[in-house]
Amino acid sequence: MRLTTTSLVLLLALLMLAVFPFVGEKYYVQLISKVMIMAIFAMSLDLLVGYTGLVNLGHAAFFGLAGYVLAKVSPQYEAANLWTTLPLALAVCAAFALLTGLLVLRTSGVYFIMVTLAFAQMLFFLFHDTPFGGGSDGIYIYAKPEIKLDWLGMTGNPINLENFKVFYEFALVLMAAVYLFLRRVLDSNFGRVLIGIKTNEQRMRALGFPTFHYKLASYMLSGTLAGLAGYLAAMQFGFVSPEILGWHHSGSVLVMVILGGMGSLHGAALGAFVFILLQEALSNQAWFGPAAKHWQLAMGLCIIAVALLLPRGLVGLAGVFSRKTRNDEDA
Amino acid sequence: MDFYSFLIQLLNGLQYGLLLFLVASGLTLVFGIMGIINLAHGSFYMVGAYLAFSLAALTGNLLTAVLLGVTLSVLLGMLLEWLFYRHLYARDHLYQVLMTYGLILVFEELRSILWGDDVHGVAVPVFLSGSIPLTDNLSYPVYRLAISGICLLLAGGLYWLIRKTRLGMMIRAGAANREMAQALGINIEWLYTVVFALGLTLAAFAGMIAAPVSSVYPNMGGEVIIISFVVVVIGGIGSVWGALLAAILIGMSDTFGKVLLPEYAGMTTYLLMALVLLWRPEGLFRRT
Numbered sequence: 001m002r003l004t005t006t007s008l009v010l011l012l013a014l015l016m017l018a019v020f021p022f023v024g025e026k027y028y029v030q031l032i033s034k035v036m037i038m039a040i041f042a043m044s045l046d047l048l049v050g051y052t053g054l055v056n057l058g059h060a061a062f063f064g065l066a067g068y069v070l071a072k073v074s075p076q077y078e079a080a081n082l083w084t085t086l087p088l089a090l091a092v093c094a095a096f097a098l099l100t101g102l103l104v105l106r107t108s109g110v111y112f113i114m115v116t117l118a119f120a121q122m123l124f125f126l127f128h129d130t131p132f133g134g135g136s137d138g139i140y141i142y143a144k145p146e147i148k149l150d151w152l153g154m155t156g157n158p159i160n161l162e163n164f165k166v167f168y169e170f171a172l173v174l175m176a177a178v179y180l181f182l183r184r185v186l187d188s189n190f191g192r193v194l195i196g197i198k199t200n201e202q203r204m205r206a207l208g209f210p211t212f213h214y215k216l217a218s219y220m221l222s223g224t225l226a227g228l229a230g231y232l233a234a235m236q237f238g239f240v241s242p243e244i245l246g247w248h249h250s251g252s253v254l255v256m257v258i259l260g261g262m263g264s265l266h267g268a269a270l271g272a273f274v275f276i277l278l279q280e281a282l283s284n285q286a287w288f289g290p291a292a293k294h295w296q297l298a299m300g301l302c303i304i305a306v307a308l309l310l311p312r313g314l315v316g317l318a319g320v321f322s323r324k325t326r327n328d329e330d331a
Numbered sequence: 332m333d334f335y336s337f338l339i340q341l342l343n344g345l346q347y348g349l350l351l352f353l354v355a356s357g358l359t360l361v362f363g364i365m366g367i368i369n370l371a372h373g374s375f376y377m378v379g380a381y382l383a384f385s386l387a388a389l390t391g392n393l394l395t396a397v398l399l400g401v402t403l404s405v406l407l408g409m410l411l412e413w414l415f416y417r418h419l420y421a422r423d424h425l426y427q428v429l430m431t432y433g434l435i436l437v438f439e440e441l442r443s444i445l446w447g448d449d450v451h452g453v454a455v456p457v458f459l460s461g462s463i464p465l466t467d468n469l470s471y472p473v474y475r476l477a478i479s480g481i482c483l484l485l486a487g488g489l490y491w492l493i494r495k496t497r498l499g500m501m502i503r504a505g506a507a508n509r510e511m512a513q514a515l516g517i518n519i520e521w522l523y524t525v526v527f528a529l530g531l532t533l534a535a536f537a538g539m540i541a542a543p544v545s546s547v548y549p550n551m552g553g554e555v556i557i558i559s560f561v562v563v564v565i566g567g568i569g570s571v572w573g574a575l576l577a578a579i580l581i582g583m584s585d586t587f588g589k590v591l592l593p594e595y596a597g598m599t600t601y602l603l604m605a606l607v608l609l610w611r612p613e614g615l616f617r618r619t
Contacts, residue, residue, distance in 0.1 A: 049425070055424075055425065103605070103609055106609065106612055107608055107609075107612045108612075110368070110424070110564065110568060111564060111608055111612055111613060111614070114560060114561065114564040114604065114608065115604070115605060115608050115609075117557070117560075117601075118561070118601040118602075118604045118605045118608075119601075119605065121557075121597075121598075121600075121601040122598045122601045122602060122605070124597075125595070125596075125597030125598040125601070126598065128597065129593075129594050129595065129596070129597050129598075130594050130595070131594075247557055248553075251370075251432060254425075254428065255428075255429060255432050258425050258426065258428065258429040259429065262425065294440050294443065294444055295440075296436040296437075296439060296440040296443075297436070297437055297440035297441065297444075299433075299436050300433040300434065300435070300436030300437035300438075300440065301433065301437060302433070303429060303430070303432060303433030303436065304415065304430050304433035304434065304437070306429065307419070307426045307427075307429040307430035307433060308415070308418055308419070308430065311422070311426075
């Protein structure tokens with residue numbers, strides 16, 4: 001990776017995030033853990049929206065599905081094993097992506113948005129209305145899965161995720177890993193083809209690329225990573241409910257991606273940070289007093305302002321201040 | 332299910348479908364002609380319902396309230412188009428999604444500030460408050476029939492407006508080719524303002540006449556918007572007639588789904604949409 005201004009800033013941000021649990025209060029450490037999980041979710045969606053040109057309004061389906069898999073296979077009061085439950089959750093998400101992808105990718109544009117929404121809503125009602133799904137009350141997960149390291153000679157539970165600081169660092173490592181992984185993917189030939197498809201699918205097809213297969217692969221990869229975020233979120237809150245599958249959730253993550261800046265991985269992550277922290281700040285009664293009750297008004301106006309004034313989302317803001325960073329952004 | 336229960340469900344399905352059509356027709360017009368994905372359309376439905384609630388309390392008469400409400404809706408539509416939507420025509424759809432998502436938050440919070448978070452009822456006008464007896468213990472409220480009637484009249488009115496008037500011709504021209512219409516001397520900016528105000532008013536009006544049946548409550552717009560998008564997409568974007576057919580299809584499948592398969596009723600609508608789009612990836616009707 002070339003050392004650019006952007007990567008320096010990102011490295012600095014990563015360091016600051018890494019030391020945060022040693023100085024921050026428990027509440028904020030847990031809040032940032034949640035934000036980082038949402039950042040993984042947003043980056044996974046950005047792969048589809050920002051790089052492949054497929055706007056998915058049902059992305060929460062994968063997020064929720066992974067959470068429900070964890071809830072369903074967890075023993076009642078004991079901790080599940082992460083080494084088996086996580087791959088299982090991801091495999092279920094990948095399978096669901098394959099199944100729905102074969103169907104939804106037949107459509108394009110606005111119709112694609114709506115069919116992805118349709119499948120997510122079907123899943124929502126499956127978990128919401130049928131006895132199988134646990135109903136609208138959701139399901140509790142009483143213990144976080146354990147990372148067993150017996151094969152390394154460490155018995156017991158060496159990485160205790162029940163400790164909020166450990167969980168925070170765990171989420172941070174995964175967020176950084178997902179970022180680096182997607183960076184690699186996008187720099188590979190496969191990623192180049194995806195970007196080509198976003199720009200001009202017909203031309204890519206004319207060049208001989210089986211674009212359907214590429215889109216399906218991107219859809220599956222994106223869905224699987226969203227599943228990782230969903231698994232982590234279910235783990236953090238110890239609870240899953242149909243709301244995590246609903247269109248509101250899909251809408252929020254889409255807004256995070258657009259807010260931060262489509263087609264920029266750190267933009268998507270930034271969108272998640274800004275969206276949740278802004279929400280948190282505006283509803284803080286200590287800062288805004290009685291007006292905090294109506295935080296949605298200020299939040300809405302901020303979002304409108306970004307949509308109207310920043311054509312490339314928040315990452316576009318950097319370009320306003322310096323010309324140089326604009327050239328670096330895509331590096 | 333005996334004949335009369337079936338008839339009642341049929342009428343309920345029709346009424347729900349026609350109401351959906353009113354909301355969706357505005358959405359499909361704005362979508363098809365101006366190319367705007369308007370998530371805030373459901374908020375306009377909510378605004379209409381709350382206007383009906385307040386104005387009916389103020390004037391003591393739903394009819395006057397609706398007339399006043401429609402006037403206010405038209406003005407609101409022109410204002411919003413001028414303030415916000417106008418700046419997004421040339422931009423990627425996703426920024427429209429972002430902005431209208433912001434607008435939803437703003438409307439929902441303004442509703443909370445102005446009207447509070449309680450559920451309110453709106454009285455049915457006296458002359459429509461009766462019901463038609465069907466059997467000894469089954470009857471059907473006149474007001475629901477009136478809703479269906481009004482919606483059908485408006486559907487006819489829309490047909491007339493789009494097919495038979497000069498304004499309609501300009502709307503169709505603008506939808507087909509914006510630049511060409513402009514070159515021929517049509518004032519597109521003004522036309523867009525009109526179409527947007529019309530779309531908003533259709534949604535608000537639907538909210539107004541639905542208020543006595545559904546009552547007014549927070550987040551009522553959020554429930555309507557997704558289902559309206561489903562209608563628009565099944566019908567084919569920009570097609571008002573497609574929207575009519577799709578709305579009635581959805582009204583029926585939802586109503587009968589709830590009666591016959593209550594556990595899976597929530598899924599029927601989306602299953603229907605998925606099936607239609609897999610069969611015809613661009614909806615039942617292409618843009619007219």
